[in-house]
Amino acid sequence: MEQNLDQMKYPIGKFQQPLHIDKQQIDHWISIIEAFPKQLSEEVRNLREQDLEKQYRPGGWTIRQVLNHCADSHMNSMIRFKLALTEDTPTIKPYHEDRWAGLSDSKDIPVESALKMLEGLHERWVHLLKGLSESDLERQFIHPDNDALISLKTNIGIYAWHCEHHLAHVRNAKLR
Template identity: 50%
Template structure:
């Protein structure tokens, strides 16, 4: 595989021109099932297996699990901000630096798996009750200099879940 395929094993997220209720439902299903999927892939992995990477200079499996917890916490908060404020500007974070912090290196993945389980339960409950007008609410991402709708963001996190599950599978198969 070339570097682009290793970085983006399922491709880059592409926002559909029109987002349907059926797509939203499927995306929510991915987000709801993510804790089970990532736990199944990572349960009982040895320290050596957790240190495997999906590509040269890529994150290892342990970092990927902790990154998903960090990233999805941010996403959940972005949803709540967009639902309670008018077009809030969110705060970005340096995910590469977060992946290098001591808690990532020192904390067993089980802590992040538990966090992901509870977070995704609450997130799925919230997503399932959103009305069409809620899905059109937006936030501003200053790094991208644009507004994102919550509908589009559900799709981005469906992609994010599947993207990192593919990274873990690739690392385990390398």
């Protein structure tokens, strides 16, 4: 049962950082980030309001909450990229994702606002990512939850994984 729950939580597995991250890998990850808003829109295009309340696992978020979480999370990530590009190894501000997902702008609002946010945000984010130099990609920030130093090139991979992770959640919720 626990293995089944873990599979529902992480349908594509947890992020695995490659030992070596090259330009080809980064370009692949950026293409995933670039395609995400359109893929997400296509997944929810014909869903009824009651379908948006389906959960990807028992006790998990609804499709609506997943979409709004992605808007929140990716907005935070863009800010973290900008902080790392403009400050020397900044400590980023974490946030309580579960509490944010419980707020009315995650639970009660039509998903179109999250989709519009993701479309515009990803357009800007991808433009920024494609313009990063080799030295930019090595810049880092500190995540205070575990005092981890995270490079921007690694964070691109984390967010490509994040896109695919939550796209799988939406697809799985539609099947429940």
